[in-house]
Amino acid sequence: MKHILLIITILFACSCTRSKRESKNVITPEVSNDSLLTLVQKKTFNYFWEGAEPTSGLARERIHIDGDYPEHDQDVVTIGGSGFGVMAILVGIERKFITRQQGADRLRKIINFLSKADRFHGAWPHWLYGPTGKVKPFGTKDDGGDLVETAFMAQGLICVSQYFKDGNADEQQLSKDTEDLWKEIDWSWYRNGNQNVLYWHWSPKYQWAMNFPVSGYNECLIMYVLAASSPSHGIPAEVYHEGWAKKGAIKSDAEQLGYKVLLNYNGAEGHVGPLFWAHYSYLGLNPKGLKDRYADYWQLNKNQTLIHRKHALENPKGYKGYGENAWGLSASYSVKGYSAHTPDNDLGVISPTAALSSYPYTPTYSMEVIRHLYQDLGEKVWGKYGFYDAFSETDNWYPKRYLAIDQGPEIVMIENGRSGLLWKLFMSNTAVQSGLKKLGFESPYLKQ
Template sequence: MIRLRNNIFSLLVIAVLFAACSSQNRTSENAEHTAKLTLEDSLLNVVQHQTFRYFWDGAEPVSGMARERIHMDNIYPQNDQEIVTLGGGGFGVMAILVGVERGFITREQALERLQHIVNYLGKADRFHGAWPHWLNGPTGKVKPFSKKDDGGDLVETAFMVQGLLTVAEYFRDGNEAEQKLVNDIQKLWEEVEWDWYTKGENVLYWHWSPNYGWDMNFPVGGYNECLIMYILAAASPTHTIEPEVYDKGWALNGQIANDTVYYGLPTVLNFYQHGDDPTGPLFWAHYSYLGLNPEGLKDKYGDYWKLNQNHALIHYKYALDNPNGYKGYGENQWGFTSSYSMKGYAGHRPGMDLGVISPTAALSSFPYTPKESMQFLKYLYLEADSLIGEYGPYDAYSQENNWFLPRYLAIDQGPIPVMIENYRSGLLWNLFMKNKDVQKGLKKLGFESPFLNEK
């Protein structure tokens, strides 16, 4: 049952308002403004701390990495409590940096955990340098994601490498132990054989299996969540790809730039979705951009800030329009992405709408839609009782169906603390974009960015 909240968060609000309004030598207008800012800052701290804890307290102990899922009801579909995930793990190492900067843990604690993770990754199963989608946490052996998906997953590997390179920049000028971590990460980075995953063609393939070869046959092209994979492939100092792979494979010989207008906003790129909407789930605006800063980022195909901001605003406007008349949709409840649903895992978006809202969608969009995302954050923490648990907002809910489960997914919790921190301080964006290999890769593919102009 989704109900109104009457607990510590309400008391927090009262305390903040009282402190701000009781301060002397302020006009009532200034006091009200200060109270609002203090409340909003406090809520951001709370949600960042809770979601960070998913990756800190909730980590699988042998690997130190993010569990694929944590179900507070202890009901697991495949008894998979020990599965660790490479993509969610990459988001998690970035969340650990947020934990240091926000004072949740010390730098020394972070270093110890991150070295543990990096050592584990160096011994875990890899396939031409790429990790699989899932690993068995205690053993480091591949856990098949599906029958033929039992080998290298280049997209999940890219999400992990994005996180690791960000960590390396954070510790680059540190002490001897920190320098060792940086060197260990560089070794893992240089061992990924991005060029091998082209099969000699002008496109990157998502999967390869030692048992099934290229049978999954998934060339990655057309706009989706995978931009970071192509950028890292071009940036690799050891196994790089040529610009033709990006232009012909990812950009489909320029067809990726065939945009349209949806809810009055240009989509900027062609999302190549099937169905009634020319857009995608909102994780497409998050996963590649946890480290890759879209501010001022452009290439010959599009403006990536405009792309992501419009993507988030389209979701917001869709919720306001609410063409299906679902209960709850509006300015305080919006955002659709791949998450749990009444029918299992589903790729929610305007053209595939089951009446389910996924909190990570709006919360991870803070850099693009700060006002609209804050409205949603306030709704969750000040009004909606049962939607918040130990590790922050639960994965998904539906007022229309009076449904939610006390369950979490790493790939949904991870972007929340990271993208909120990018909104607040730019921390992860600034670190990743400083990496010299990344800068070379962006230049190689013809990108423009303010970070490429810095001396």
């Protein structure tokens, strides 16, 4: 009898434990829009908080809930995704997911790690090993500085510096150390011999062998803005206008699905890129009222978002589930491996980050997607760290996997849509304001 009672007690305990574990992902259909946004932000925040690599405090490149990792992959941290992550920590403080002191302590750990990690003329590599701070090559010849990933980190560092600059003595020191760290980036070196263009990579072993001058519109606008803004290793305006903007050839008169494209994406006339192009550079750089001789950047990003949505509504390939509640193509996991999904490269895969991170541009439409994913698809797409990276109803494909570079923009851009937090911080930096003026930008933040 005692044995029977013991078995019953064990089974009951296991059942309770399982119920508690499952309750963490419980779906509450009646939740308000405001509460749902906070819930999405909190779950996504935990990717960068609970899921961080412990030695560095930085974001792991990926977290697979299904456990299917390459060997030692959990030690790999991403510089760009971690730049989004430090901004997420600021959101966590403001939303009271953590205390201000907890956030400052974690950021201090991150800054200390970054100051000692491998750098190449001030630029960090794409990947680092969290336990050692040593470079993990992204590719055979991509084993040195990655200026684009570094720009994403620098964007976050500037926000951190601004956030703490008027705090107590310890916070002011954190602010100064963070400011100093981004000023050490030698943007001018990446002109590859004073050319009027910036190069993506440099390696001490392979030098400029990657040979990737960044020219024509993509996700890299922030790199040119920060390079022009640097008070220590800045670039002249010609590098932006001749390299990035291709002496004006970046402008486009093309339309897609009734919306003007405005800029030639990566040099291809009328091409519309994956939606992360409307997110990565604008986590701190506020596109509202941001204009130069080439484009109105709010209109640019809103139009790109609306093109993606209309593509899903028209659904030319007849994919299952596409429509007003499920749209948005971006770079993410895919049924055919990692892919940069666009209307021209549509594999039937929806990347939740696309619509979620477009919340500032299309709040009503993005909210429809968020509620559909949460209420209707539920645990197929919703897990420990918020919405999983990608899914396909057509292929009945629902991998339980996350990528830092897709999770980060969700929490940050939702916050920008709600309060403008990161936009206000980044745009208040005087060096950034000087850089934007140098390049000929207009913005409500620029003092005349």
